[in-house]
Amino acid sequence: MTPNPILGCGIGLRFQHIDQILADKPPIPWLEILSDNYLTPGSVQQDYAIEVAEYYPVTLHGVGMSLGATEPFNDEYFQRLKSLADQVRPAWISDHLCWTAAHGWVSHDLLPLPYTEETIKHVVQRIREAQDRLERRLVIENVSSYLQYQESYLSEWEFLSAVAEEADCKLLLDVNNIYVSAFNHDFDPCKYLDSIPIERVQQFHLAGYEDKGTHLLDTHGQPVSDPVWGLYKLALQRFGALPTLIEWDNNIPSLEELLAEAHKATEAHIHAFA
Amino acid sequence: MPLLELQHSLIAALFQRDQLAEAAKFVKAQGSLSSEQRVGIYRNSAHGILLDYLESLYPVCLELVGTEFFGRTAHSFIDQMPPTRPFLADYGADFAAYLSAHPALQEMLWIVEVAKLEWARHAAWHTVNQVASDFTQLETLSAEQQAELRFQLPASAQLLSAHSPIHSIWLAHQDEYPDKPQFDEIDLEEAQQVLIFREQRRLHQTTLSPDDWAFLNAVQNQATMADLAEQFADQLPWLFSVAMQENWIYSFTTTPDETKPTRNS
Numbered sequence: 001m002t003p004n005p006i007l008g009c010g011i012g013l014r015f016q017h018i019d020q021i022l023a024d025k026p027p028i029p030w031l032e033i034l035s036d037n038y039l040t041p042g043s044v045q046q047d048y049a050i051e052v053a054e055y056y057p058v059t060l061h062g063v064g065m066s067l068g069a070t071e072p073f074n075d076e077y078f079q080r081l082k083s084l085a086d087q088v089r090p091a092w093i094s095d096h097l098c099w100t101a102a103h104g105w106v107s108h109d110l111l112p113l114p115y116t117e118e119t120i121k122h123v124v125q126r127i128r129e130a131q132d133r134l135e136r137r138l139v140i141e142n143v144s145s146y147l148q149y150q151e152s153y154l155s156e157w158e159f160l161s162a163v164a165e166e167a168d169c170k171l172l173l174d175v176n177n178i179y180v181s182a183f184n185h186d187f188d189p190c191k192y193l194d195s196i197p198i199e200r201v202q203q204f205h206l207a208g209y210e211d212k213g214t215h216l217l218d219t220h221g222q223p224v225s226d227p228v229w230g231l232y233k234l235a236l237q238r239f240g241a242l243p244t245l246i247e248w249d250n251n252i253p254s255l256e257e258l259l260a261e262a263h264k265a266t267e268a269h270i271h272a273f274a
Numbered sequence: 275m276p277l278l279e280l281q282h283s284l285i286a287a288l289f290q291r292d293q294l295a296e297a298a299k300f301v302k303a304q305g306s307l308s309s310e311q312r313v314g315i316y317r318n319s320a321h322g323i324l325l326d327y328l329e330s331l332y333p334v335c336l337e338l339v340g341t342e343f344f345g346r347t348a349h350s351f352i353d354q355m356p357p358t359r360p361f362l363a364d365y366g367a368d369f370a371a372y373l374s375a376h377p378a379l380q381e382m383l384w385i386v387e388v389a390k391l392e393w394a395r396h397a398a399w400h401t402v403n404q405v406a407s408d409f410t411q412l413e414t415l416s417a418e419q420q421a422e423l424r425f426q427l428p429a430s431a432q433l434l435s436a437h438s439p440i441h442s443i444w445l446a447h448q449d450e451y452p453d454k455p456q457f458d459e460i461d462l463e464e465a466q467q468v469l470i471f472r473e474q475r476r477l478h479q480t481t482l483s484p485d486d487w488a489f490l491n492a493v494q495n496q497a498t499m500a501d502l503a504e505q506f507a508d509q510l511p512w513l514f515s516v517a518m519q520e521n522w523i524y525s526f527t528t529t530p531d532e533t534k535p536t537r538n539s
Contacts, residue, residue: 102281
């Protein structure tokens with residue numbers, strides 16, 4: 001059976017809202033399930049994910065693949081993710097262009113890569129292996145970053161585009177991440193958007209950041225900011241009305257407030273092509 | 275510069291403050307932030323993620339010791355015992371043991387016992403589902419088979435024996451219980467035995483009488499029906515009946531426990 005199509009503007013499934021969603025079945029175009037929270041096979045957590053997927057189109061979005069790491073992949077992680085995917089039948093699986101583990105430690109945070117040709121080769125090989133393990137094409141997301149490495153000589157958009165082309169994967173463009181990184185590293189976010197191959201982009205993310213004075217921090221703890229809405233409109237014009245998702249992980253609001261934020265993205269879809 | 279070296283250096287800085295300067299050598303200084311400050315943003319971010327997670331695991335401990343003490347202790351725990359698996363739900367099991375070594379808590383070890391209870395709740399929630407036995411089948415067993423019966427608690431069952439009233443302390447910090455005990459009226463010297471288990475999507479937590487505690491421990495240790503009859507004698511029908519009514523017993527097996535020495539061995 002083919003999964004239902006992912007269309008329009010959805011929200012990230014958060015545990016605080018699951019009972020309400022399952023009880024009321026509100027009209028939500030689609031939901032993104034944070035795969036890392038549902039990876040124990042046969043657990044009650046996974047039961048929830050499976051039940052939600054019975055009523056809504058879903059995607060799986062993770063943070064734990066560690067695609068840019070130099071350590072071998074964690075076999076158990078991929079086995080569990082594949083098992084979850086077999087049960088919830090997501091339209092696609094996404095993770096980040098970053099690394100999270102090294103030296104036997106796991107940061108559970110998204111750490112940036114040096115933007116070099118050597119890193120491209122390494123990450124492309126890893127994404128291909130991940131795609132083989134999961135038997136599907138992956139969707140890769142750009143991360144927000146707060147540092148740049150001495151050895152980086154490519155721009156982030158050159159790096160991201162090259163990885164997507166050579167690994168033959170799709171891209172999840174996080175518009176908030178582009179804005180945050182552009183501020184933190186003083187580059188033009190519009191140039192970033194204009195450099196990404198149109199046919200590679202599958203989805204957008206929107207979220208809120210926090211202004212720390214010296215830098216912007218990607219906190220997912222507040223509404224999408226006005227500059228990010230502006231950048232999102234440019235993204236819609238370039239890439240089309242692609243599926244968009246509101247991420248909100250801290251200070252999680254009511255389901256109604258979250259859906260209202262998703263509705264703003266829907267309105268942007270409509271107005272972008274009016 | 276090899277990627278491996280860069281990644282080892284940066285992740286070391288996330289969990290060892292004295293490694294920040296070393297990791298900063300890989301990083302550009304930009305604007306008003308030094309390269310070390312930029313690595314520090316990641317250290318704060320990684321610690322922040324894990325602190326938020328530990329606070330969600332140990333909310334009653336957090337209330338008991340306060341945000342500042344909890345934060346300081348959690349940051350120190352994170353540095354000394356960083357996560358080693360990509361499954362965040364596995365992290366934090368050692369936090370109670372870490373608290374137990376804290377000099378400031380030596381006169382308040384009941385807080386450590388509450389931490390153990392909070393981890394037990396987390397562990398019970400994440401235990402895999404299991405299939406319950408059909409207890410009507412018990413009637414079909416021969417007397418010999420019945421004597422060799424072994425029962426199982428729910429796979430999620432956590433039996434805790436504490437020197438302090440951990441269930442009462444935990445209950446006193448739950449907003450949704452209207453009849454909850456007042457914390458300052460709780461006798462912190464009262465020992466309590468507690469059972470935690472999950473039934474579908476509901477977590478149960480209850481105190482046990484000494485007899486129920488002994489019975490459930492015997493069951494968990496795979497005592498046969500014959501063993502239980504010998505140990506609990508006349509009390510057995512009552513103990514068994516309560517355990518069944520409360521869903522403390524979930525399944526049974528008739529297969530002999532091969533790990534147990536036989537009479538002839």
